[in-house]
Amino acid sequence: MKRKLMIWLPLMVLFSIVEAHQHVEEMLHHHNSDSFSLELIHRHAPQFTNDRLKTRHERLEDLLRHDTIRHGITSQRLQTRRRAGEAVSHPASIEMPLASARDYGEGQYVTTLKVGTPSQKFRLIVDTGSDLTWVRCRYGCSRRAGDCTRKGRINGKRVFHAPLSSSFSPIPCASEMCGVVSLFSLTTCPTPLTPCAYAYSYISGPEATGVFANETVTVGLTNGRRSRLRNVVIGCTNSSKGSTFDNVDGVMGLSNTKYSFTTFAAQKFGAKFSYCLVDHLSHLNATNYITFGTSRNRVKVSGKARYTRLELDAISSFYAVNIMGISIGGKMLEIPMKVWDTTQGGGTILDSGTSLTFLADPAYQAVMEVLTKSVSKYQRVKLDGIPIDYCFNSTTGFDETSVLKLIIHFDNGAQFEPHWNSYIIAAADGVRCLGFSPAGFPAVSTIGNIMQQNYLWEFDLEGKKLGFAPSACNNS
Missing domain, CATH: 2.40.70.10 (Acid Proteases)
Structure with missing residues (x-):
């Protein structure tokens, strides 16, 4: 099977979901809440790294090591489209949504997201330039063989065991969605019902391969309750390589594209999101929030908008x-x-x-x-x-x-x-x-x-x- 060549980019933002103590119905009712928030935690926070605390010099060197690659690819991609005579179209169109799916990478902030039914909790890089939300995942495990334990790990890392989730629904390779994401899906389709597969290869080394699925995620609402969001496009990554993923379980894609988490949240909560980034040199435990929906972000402002x-x-x-x-x-x-x-x-x-x-x-x-x-x-x-x-x-x-x-x-x-x-x-x-x-x-x-x-x-x-x-x- 042929793999598409992808480019590794850093991106960044990393979050932690605000947990709540009450359940609501699986589908969101707008009279309960019109927004939800995720807690932003900087990637250098001690709970997200096994390394010693870094000096300012080392932290800045670490951040900037990825910047040049990321920005160069952004400019190159736009110039390539122009040389080919391709008009810049709306990102929700058939041709354009996946142009940015190549830039998964080490992010600046991290979140915790609950995936599946019953839910399993995972730590994700949040990337405003990536389309797809994916988690490290085992799809083909067998219950009979006893290798689908809910709390099991692969190579010491947390894994989403798809067969244990009643809401996990693989997307067929013959579906329209699989055709749309062909820039990073595998080119073969053995049968119409075969799960739509992807294979990312990055010039800098890291890889992610797996299958696409519709899945339920659980989020904390701003009114203190929880809601289950159905049919979110999730990548079930059964193989990932690269040191960037050592301390995280996947990526949350927040780009302005058709299948990103941002677009899905906009359809459910209102087409707005907001965030506030603390100083990158502030106390390592400093946190703030990104809010999806029409409710006002909880942070205070000190001047006129x-x-x-x-x-x-x-x-x-x-x-x-x-x-x-x-x-x-x-x-x-x-x-x-x-x-x-x-x-x-x-x-x-x-x-x-x-x-x-x-x-x-x-x-x-x-x-x-x-x-x-x-x-x-x-x-x-x-x-x-x-x-x-x-x-x-x-x-x-x-x-x-x-x-x-x-x-x-x-x-x-x-x-x-x-x-x-x-x-x-x-x-x-x-x-x-x-x-x-x-x-x-x-x-x-x-x-x-x-x-x-x-x-x-x-x-x-x-x-x-x-x-x-x-x-x-x-x-x-």
Whole structure:
């Protein structure tokens, strides 16, 4: 059987479901609750790693090790479509939904999700650039042979035993859904009822193979109850390779595509989701929430919410925004508009899985020129393993109040004012760096999760609107 070549990308966001103490009927009733929340826990939290606690230098090196690969593939994929003469279409169309299914990878935040009937609990990487939600799984085990124990493990890792779930329903390879996901499904179909199989192969090594199924997942509602969500597309992965999966059981896909968990949640709870990312250097046990649905996210905001257009059709599977320019210290930088224009090879996405902010070269050069001058009086430092152009010694009189204010201007006048330590980032003890990377050109620019920190972000998929407000990401 032929495997499709896929690319490994990091993405990121990782969560833990808010547990409740009461049961509700299996199907959601909107008068009970119109939303549910997942608790966000940073990937470096001690409960998700067996390693020793890492230094700031090591944590940043770990985050950035994946960034360059991820962003390069994002830009390459868009350029390849253009060279082939392919029009950018709505991500829910037949051709486009699976374009981003290649970027499963090590994420920034983790969640716990209950899968199956009766439910089995699994720890998942949450990836805003991946289509499919999958868990490490055993599908062909035999009850008679005694190898389908509910709490059994494979090679010491937790496994979803599909035959023990009464709601597990394999998707036939002759189905329309299997045809839609052909970019990462196996090309053979022995019989119409044979389960639709997938085989991911990643250039960097990790793999995931298995079968698709419709399954029930259990979520915690914001009213303190629980609900069972039926017919969620789940990947039953019977083989996964790669160190990224050592401490997790699978991936939760949250991209803007037809079969992602985001799309399914939008159909059930309302086409909105929101999250608030704590500082990546905050206490390891700090948590916050992502909320799916129309209810207000529980975090407090410290300023007025601002809104801009969310471009869901511009860059397939990603959450794109229109930028008009960047100002530093009250002065607009000279950046050609083609940098922000998707029709000329540019454009900008908001990505919770990329750590640094990547800027197309003309924008990167303009931003770095001004910021470098503003910190040039401090001794320049070179950090091994950190692919950032400019770092400096912050122990010799560094004054944060002298940092020039950077503002990203959206097309409708909305202004995003990131906190100074979101672009003058702490890279090691006594060392600060300018938190930007060059993306080349033409290339897609990316507002990474460090730049997004300490803001509440609300994605209105139906209204195609992005809202944002400053927040400490504390629960109200």
